[in-house]
Amino acid sequence: MSVTTMLAPSTRNSAASSTSSGFVPVSRQNTITSSEGAPRSVRASKRYSVTALYLSMSAQDRDLEIEDELARVQKTLRDLKSKISSQSKKNFVLEKDVRYLDSRIALLIQNRMALEEQNEVASHFDESSEIEGGTFPNDQKTQAYGNLFYLLQSEPRHIAALCRCVSMAEIDSLLQTVMFTIYGNQYESREEHLLLTMFQSVLSAQFETTPEYSSLLRANTPVSRMMTTYTRRGPGQSYLKVVLAKQINNLIEHKDLNLEINPLKVYEQMIKNVEEDTGALPANMPRSVSAEQAAENVQVQAIIEPRLTMLMEIANTFLATIIDNLDETPYGIRWICKQIRSLTRRKYPDAKDHIICTLIGGFFFLRFLNPAIVTPRSYMLIDSVPSEHPRRTLTLIAKMLQNLANKPSYAKEPYMARLAPFVANNKMRINKFLNDLCEVGDFYESLEMDNYVALSKKDLELNITLNEVYATHALLEKHSEELLSGRDTQHLRILLEELGAAPAQVPRKENRAIDLPLFSRWEGNIDDLSAALDITQEDVYFMEAKSIFVQLLRTLPATSAAARRPLNLRKIGDTATTMKDMGMFRKGMRGLELLNQLQEMGVITDQDNFQILREEIEQELVHLGSLKEKVMEETKKLEEVYKTIRDHNAYLVSQLETYKSYLHNVRSQSEGKQRNAGKQQKQQVLGPYKFTHQQLEKEGVIQKSNVPDNRRANIFFNITSPMPGTFVISLHYKGRNRGLLELDLKLDDLLEMQQNNHDELDLEYVQFNVPKVLALLNKRFARKKNW
Amino acid sequence: MQPSRREYNIVVLGAGGVGKSCLTAQFVQNVWIESYDPTIEDSYRKVVDVDGKSCILEILDTAGTEQFKIYLKTGKYCLPYRLILEALLINGFLLVYSITSLTSFQELTPIRDAILRIKEVDDVPLVIVGNKSDLEGDRQVSKNRANHLSRKWGNVPLYESSARRRQNVDEVFFNLTRQLMKKHSGDGGAGAGSGGTAGGGRRKKGKSCIIL
Numbered sequence A: 001m002s003v004t005t006m007l008a009p010s011t012r013n014s015a016a017s018s019t020s021s022g023f024v025p026v027s028r029q030n031t032i033t034s035s036e037g038a039p040r041s042v043r044a045s046k047r048y049s050v051t052a053l054y055l056s057m058s059a060q061d062r063d064l065e066i067e068d069e070l071a072r073v074q075k076t077l078r079d080l081k082s083k084i085s086s087q088s089k090k091n092f093v094l095e096k097d098v099r100y101l102d103s104r105i106a107l108l109i110q111n112r113m114a115l116e117e118q119n120e121v122a123s124h125f126d127e128s129s130e131i132e133g134g135t136f137p138n139d140q141k142t143q144a145y146g147n148l149f150y151l152l153q154s155e156p157r158h159i160a161a162l163c164r165c166v167s168m169a170e171i172d173s174l175l176q177t178v179m180f181t182i183y184g185n186q187y188e189s190r191e192e193h194l195l196l197t198m199f200q201s202v203l204s205a206q207f208e209t210t211p212e213y214s215s216l217l218r219a220n221t222p223v224s225r226m227m228t229t230y231t232r233r234g235p236g237q238s239y240l241k242v243v244l245a246k247q248i249n250n251l252i253e254h255k256d257l258n259l260e261i262n263p264l265k266v267y268e269q270m271i272k273n274v275e276e277d278t279g280a281l282p283a284n285m286p287r288s289v290s291a292e293q294a295a296e297n298v299q300v301q302a303i304i305e306p307r308l309t310m311l312m313e314i315a316n317t318f319l320a321t322i323i324d325n326l327d328e329t330p331y332g333i334r335w336i337c338k339q340i341r342s343l344t345r346r347k348y349p350d351a352k353d354h355i356i357c358t359l360i361g362g363f364f365f366l367r368f369l370n371p372a373i374v375t376p377r378s379y380m381l382i383d384s385v386p387s388e389h390p391r392r393t394l395t396l397i398a399k400m401l402q403n404l405a406n407k408p409s410y411a412k413e414p415y416m417a418r419l420a421p422f423v424a425n426n427k428m429r430i431n432k433f434l435n436d437l438c439e440v441g442d443f444y445e446s447l448e449m450d451n452y453v454a455l456s457k458k459d460l461e462l463n464i465t466l467n468e469v470y471a472t473h474a475l476l477e478k479h480s481e482e483l484l485s486g487r488d489t490q491h492l493r494i495l496l497e498e499l500g501a502a503p504a505q506v507p508r509k510e511n512r513a514i515d516l517p518l519f520s521r522w523e524g525n526i527d528d529l530s531a532a533l534d535i536t537q538e539d540v541y542f543m544e545a546k547s548i549f550v551q552l553l554r555t556l557p558a559t560s561a562a563a564r565r566p567l568n569l570r571k572i573g574d575t576a577t578t579m580k581d582m583g584m585f586r587k588g589m590r591g592l593e594l595l596n597q598l599q600e601m602g603v604i605t606d607q608d609n610f611q612i613l614r615e616e617i618e619q620e621l622v623h624l625g626s627l628k629e630k631v632m633e634e635t636k637k638l639e640e641v642y643k644t645i646r647d648h649n650a651y652l653v654s655q656l657e658t659y660k661s662y663l664h665n666v667r668s669q670s671e672g673k674q675r676n677a678g679k680q681q682k683q684q685v686l687g688p689y690k691f692t693h694q695q696l697e698k699e700g701v702i703q704k705s706n707v708p709d710n711r712r713a714n715i716f717f718n719i720t721s722p723m724p725g726t727f728v729i730s731l732h733y734k735g736r737n738r739g740l741l742e743l744d745l746k747l748d749d750l751l752e753m754q755q756n757n758h759d760e761l762d763l764e765y766v767q768f769n770v771p772k773v774l775a776l777l778n779k780r781f782a783r784k785k786n787w
Numbered sequence B: 001m002q003p004s005r006r007e008y009n010i011v012v013l014g015a016g017g018v019g020k021s022c023l024t025a026q027f028v029q030n031v032w033i034e035s036y037d038p039t040i041e042d043s044y045r046k047v048v049d050v051d052g053k054s055c056i057l058e059i060l061d062t063a064g065t066e067q068f069k070i071y072l073k074t075g076k077y078c079l080p081y082r083l084i085l086e087a088l089l090i091n092g093f094l095l096v097y098s099i100t101s102l103t104s105f106q107e108l109t110p111i112r113d114a115i116l117r118i119k120e121v122d123d124v125p126l127v128i129v130g131n132k133s134d135l136e137g138d139r140q141v142s143k144n145r146a147n148h149l150s151r152k153w154g155n156v157p158l159y160e161s162s163a164r165r166r167q168n169v170d171e172v173f174f175n176l177t178r179q180l181m182k183k184h185s186g187d188g189g190a191g192a193g194s195g196g197t198a199g200g201g202r203r204k205k206g207k208s209c210i211i212l
């Protein structure tokens, strides 16, 4: 392994990932290996990268807390990353709930849900509460599972093999555990790289078993499911937001913009309009026509013509944004594209470039971008289902992009051929883009390195729920025969045998989130890091010295005389040894000792003031200075991501609340019907709550107001809830006793309106926005337990 | 003026790459498409004459790609998102698998479950299609196995077809059309496609009005 390249990929991948992952220094007392002198230049560069490693490791040195700016921003970044990871796991789970309920509520609204199913849905709510923290029932198990999950995490091939044996029904929960827990730290290079390794192994198995490339990656398989889940992690989500959110939101604002170009549909609409306007159809306008007849109709053509231009313009802006954001595309997604390309080339050496592009496009567009364009709401790009026209436009845009990535056969829908210029004009561009996507480096070497370092980490931990542990264990057990038939599965076999039968899933209430300490049963401490890295004792001392002096300089007050340039290393060491801080004292002593040792070895000399070492330290400090900028830049970006994820979380939670209250309503109504009407519980009236016009306008509840500006200050609203699910909104004018207007609202109606994309609730003087009203009612009238 | 014909909405469902689009294109346009162009959503219209009666088929060809569908915890719902809301408007279903792919065959049951559940019926006009019958050598789903499924669902018509050789293509669509004609022969007039006439036991909708 060449040490030079070790850190390069992870720095490219994410500027600060190697510096912020909280490594612990490796013990190095007895790391003596060959001292064959390598040529100077190689050694120097080797030193540089390994020093970078040392520095990153010492970021968490317990001996000495460095408290400079860099350390602070690095810590902020680390915290942010872990918050994003855990939040996106929560959202992933919530999203599944909301999507489930979306469809259930649609049925409920149409009164199509039986009582027993209502109960089923209701029980679902009890499940979506947060899981408490806890510990494992017993220590021995903790250790055994710690060993098992260490093995699963560090040797992705076991999970890869498991992914290939499980059924489609089992894969979802497995993937949730794999992507959000086992490799849940989405911004930690080691976990990300291990996950991608697992991907690769599943992908190449797929290539092995697929007879012809035209059907590669098309069927719904564990691989496609993995891709879906993977693209839903933080980086994929924020990328979609960057490239799509603005465009899509622009589009859906134009609710009435109809860009239908299917002549049949256009004709139908035309007939409808004529009929509405004139009350009858002229004789030359039959109600239903064939596709050809519709396409030949002159009026239809006149309607379609400008729409084609517009569609191509819109599609072009989508495309331009996608291409411009090449660099924003998450590393993992690009790396998967690269794997697809190289696997195709290996398996089908004759495959033409455009065939390869089709396959890459099959992943990038078909599985990643286009689904988000067609159903942007499920990808947290917008907050409500778009109305009919924009929805159709989005589908058309997705079809156009799909045509670009794939050779279109206009035989299917002949009218799409009118958009051929878009494909012709962009074909070259897209193929170049798809190839550019693949231009990312590999990570194997840095991964190997990360793994060595991870071995020495004393605090490797996995936050995981009992049920996740048990479910994974159960799957391993169920498929053990297949899993253990592979090569090199001895360790897995031993661990599974020791663990015995997998426990059953525990009831929701007893489920706990635990911090499982991970450690290897087989590899000990890695004293042989230097052996593994092929470096000499000199190198090790040199790096340690460099690392120590950098740490000292970062800790010494900037005003200290010892920190003045040019650096005087002896003086720095001496200053440190006079300090009260034990950590500083020890570091200072060690630094001085190393200076002597290195001088004895002839690596540096007092005569030139230890020039080589000094220069590298100064360089390092400069590098660290710009590192701070980079870390801050990344932090800023990730804060944006975190905010998006949190906003989306708030939205999901409020959506769940709305559904909850609605369901509660329906159930209490049907319960009420079942019981005697007289026996009904006394309902507590909530409110009235008062809201000013200004307040509601600011919150977006009022989306349009006909009240003259100078009167608005005098308008206010009272909202009362006489019983759950029923609301009375009244509009008042200051000074008058009686309200100007009163409106009875049922939660059902609001939800139905929302489901049908009716956003406007008309109150004569003002127009309310339905989703915002729902949110407001939820916030104000949540009837604690009853909801 | 021509007499208004009856109109039926039918949907073609199934896993990715089983040949839904090829089948549909063969039926509607008489063309064979060799290339694989994954569908997002395509619609077709064709006037057909079956047993001397003429009607219009509105055919929606859907995405097999799972990312365009809604998959729920139970794995029960695997319809394209749009269909969840529009299922009530659909009169007939073609459920397509490929005889060369067992998993595509296994995807049919959840699809049918979802349809029945959403339409709240026990039975719906449907045809099972085992496509790519020309690839006998790669067969993974035996005729027996498919027959078993058809019986289990109450003797649902089952065909093995080849879009490539244009075998059993028309038969599949005609069979479904006949089922639809038979089912809707009672409720005269055009436009069976609009509304929930299909499926019978549709519950009355209790709607409380907004009083202004």
Ligand SMILES: Nc1nc2c(ncn2[C@@H]2O[C@H](COP(=O)(O)OP(=O)(O)OP(=O)(O)O)[C@@H](O)[C@H]2O)c(=O)[nH]1
Binding pocket: A214, A218, B014, B015, B016, B017, B018, B019, B020, B021, B022, B023, B033, B034, B035, B036, B037, B038, B039, B040, B062, B063, B064, B065, B131, B132, B133, B134, B135, B161, B162, B163, B164, B165
């Ligand atoms: N041998 C053979 N190949 C077929 C047959 N039908 C379709 N194919 C091939 O299978 C591939 C996929 O066909 P499509 O019709 O596009 O599949 P689909 O079900 O519409 O796929 P999605 O739109 O992704 O859901 C194409 O390459 C076709 O040429 C058939 O009957 N026999």
Ligand SMILES: [Mg+2]
Binding pocket: B020, B021, B022, B037, B038, B039, B061, B062, B063, B064
């Ligand atoms: Mg298709």
